[in-house]
Amino acid sequence: MKSKKYLLTFGLVLSSIVSTYFVTVSTAQQGATQTQIQTVNNDYQINATLFMQKAAEYRALCFQAFYWGKRTLEDDEKSSGKLPKTERRKPRAVVVDIDETVLDNSPAQAFGIKNKLPFNLKDWYAWGEMRKAKAIPGAVEFANYAKSKGVRVFYVSNRDEVQKQATIDNLKSAGFPDISAENVVLRQTESTKEPRRNAIAEKYRIVILMGDNLNDLSDVYERKSVAERFAEVEKAKDFWGNKFIVLPNAMYGEWESVIYRDDKTKATNDVKRANALELP
Numbered sequence: 001m002k003s004k005k006y007l008l009t010f011g012l013v014l015s016s017i018v019s020t021y022f023v024t025v026s027t028a029q030q031g032a033t034q035t036q037i038q039t040v041n042n043d044y045q046i047n048a049t050l051f052m053q054k055a056a057e058y059r060a061l062c063f064q065a066f067y068w069g070k071r072t073l074e075d076d077e078k079s080s081g082k083l084p085k086t087e088r089r090k091p092r093a094v095v096v097d098i099d100e101t102v103l104d105n106s107p108a109q110a111f112g113i114k115n116k117l118p119f120n121l122k123d124w125y126a127w128g129e130m131r132k133a134k135a136i137p138g139a140v141e142f143a144n145y146a147k148s149k150g151v152r153v154f155y156v157s158n159r160d161e162v163q164k165q166a167t168i169d170n171l172k173s174a175g176f177p178d179i180s181a182e183n184v185v186l187r188q189t190e191s192t193k194e195p196r197r198n199a200i201a202e203k204y205r206i207v208i209l210m211g212d213n214l215n216d217l218s219d220v221y222e223r224k225s226v227a228e229r230f231a232e233v234e235k236a237k238d239f240w241g242n243k244f245i246v247l248p249n250a251m252y253g254e255w256e257s258v259i260y261r262d263d264k265t266k267a268t269n270d271v272k273r274a275n276a277l278e279l280p
């Protein structure tokens with residue numbers, strides 16, 4: 001009996017030592033991760049973020065984009081009789097990106113500017129968990145219109161799968177109709193959206209693709225230079241405002257990263273931005 005008691009005491013002491021060790025180590029690791037996030041000066045993003053939050057012009061551009069979405073669905077309804085039978089029989093769908101297309105994350109961008117933080121997953125996930133992103137102007141009305149016409153809306157985003165429930169909750173509370181695990185399609189492994197678009201196109205006829213990033217529309221824009229992106233946009237000029245609808249986002253995006261990628265020097269990003277400016 002006595003030996004059992006000693007064994008129990010020994011076990012408790014040992015487990016307390018072990019757990020103290022792991023708590024200390026993991027706290028130290030968390031501290032290390034936190035101190036690894038170096039502060040940065042994001043002031044160059046202030047104007048773009050204010051444009052999104054304060055410019056009535058920004059809101060007008062969004063309403064304009066969704067107006068053309070509605071017009072495209074109306075026109076498609078009238079002209080779909082001319083399509084081949086296999087296409088005509090498929091139910092219709094609209095594919096929209098989420099961030100800066102139907103949900104506004106400018107408060108998260110503003111937080112990064114104020115606190116001098118670079119984009120990092122810890123803060124990004126924390127913002128997503130708040131479920132506080134507001135709808136982009138005109139987006140909810142457009143989604144409801146699509147639904148009223150029997151058009152399925154797919155939300156194809158590069159948010160991570162761990163953010164799925166928070167994203168679904170946020171979309172629902174912002175007023176989007178018909179939100180489910182099936183039509184909120186997040187990133188699994190790769191960031192390209194082409195396989196996800198193709199999977200939707202097997203069952204649906206995609207009438208419109210909407211996004212703030214050209215990669216939301218087609219893979220022809222991926223991994224291209226500024227000049228190549230310009231050329232591709234020119235090639236698709238009959239699609240803008242109908243099959244392809246773009247939302248304004250000057251805060252961040254492929255348009256920005258391509259500037260850094262094109263400049264092969266070892267200069268910092270702020271130098272690369274300045275060097276990319278076209279002068280008289």
Ligand SMILES: [Mg+2]
Nearest residue numbers: 097099100212
């Ligand atoms: Mg986006």
